[in-house]
Amino acid sequence: MPDTSSSQLSLFDSREATTAWTVRVSRRARRLTVRVFHTGRVEVVVPPRTSARTVRDFLQRHRQWVESRRERARRELPAAAPFPPAAISLAAFGEHWSVHMAGGSGRGRLHAAGEGRLEIHGVHCEETLRQQLRAWVVAHAAMRLGPWLESLAREGGFSFGRMSVRRQRTRWGSCSSRGTISLNASLAFQRPAVVRYLLLHELAHTRHMNHSARFWRLVATYEPDWQLLDRELHGGWRRVPDWMFNDVE
Numbered sequence: 001m002p003d004t005s006s007s008q009l010s011l012f013d014s015r016e017a018t019t020a021w022t023v024r025v026s027r028r029a030r031r032l033t034v035r036v037f038h039t040g041r042v043e044v045v046v047p048p049r050t051s052a053r054t055v056r057d058f059l060q061r062h063r064q065w066v067e068s069r070r071e072r073a074r075r076e077l078p079a080a081a082p083f084p085p086a087a088i089s090l091a092a093f094g095e096h097w098s099v100h101m102a103g104g105s106g107r108g109r110l111h112a113a114g115e116g117r118l119e120i121h122g123v124h125c126e127e128t129l130r131q132q133l134r135a136w137v138v139a140h141a142a143m144r145l146g147p148w149l150e151s152l153a154r155e156g157g158f159s160f161g162r163m164s165v166r167r168q169r170t171r172w173g174s175c176s177s178r179g180t181i182s183l184n185a186s187l188a189f190q191r192p193a194v195v196r197y198l199l200l201h202e203l204a205h206t207r208h209m210n211h212s213a214r215f216w217r218l219v220a221t222y223e224p225d226w227q228l229l230d231r232e233l234h235g236g237w238r239r240v241p242d243w244m245f246n247d248v249e
């Protein structure tokens with residue numbers, strides 16, 4: 001979740017190898033770590049001033065592990081679903097939206113025609129429609145997550161500055177030192193218990209800006225099952241429809 005001090009820096013990716021990977025320099029990193037995302041993307045997190053050679057040697061040493069993780073990611077990645085989807089389930093809010101192609105002419109537009117019914121009017125190119133669907137999910141998630149976060153904050157006596165909902169690829173949420181809580185719009189596709197845990201996790205960061213034992217003790221007072229839910233959230237990318245992301249990578 002928050003790793004606010006890190007900066008995104010793609011030094012290079014290796015095209016000669018079968019593995020494409022990116023390097024992220026993190027001021028917090030004390031050693032090199034490697035992560036394989038659900039898409040098969042490989043990210044190496046390194047402390048500042050790590051040489052390219054050190055990164056290559058590190059990857060070489062962990063090649064087998066990385067390859068087995070990428071293989072598993074490939075197997076588990078769902079097949080691309082038809083687009084546009086016939087329906088969109090927002091598990092977090094217990095909502096199921098059916099998607100209707102309403103035809104018509106003119107510029108393509110998408111709108112919610114009553115509870116649970118999305119209508120697509122006019123002429124769309126696929127990419128425009130993807131953008132509109134994503135924008136709708138982001139706006140809808142913000143509308144639902146805002147009051148949820150506020151009520152959890154009230155119950156727990158937390159105060160936060162501002163909430164923003166964005167489409168992010170690698171984080172479910174973060175909390176800045178100013179108390180701004182950023183949430184990933186794809187939380188909409190996760191189970192309510194998992195979303196509640198993430199909201200409490202970020203609220204707990206308004207008191208502890210770290211993942212110390214005190215932080216986790218605080219989280220545990222509100223959510224004793226946090227470990228299970230945290231693990232489920234890590235695998236939660238698989239619940240996100242691919243149209244939320246296939247503009248990137």
Ligand SMILES: [Zn+2]
Pocket residue numbers: 001002201205210211
């Ligand atoms: Zn955190």
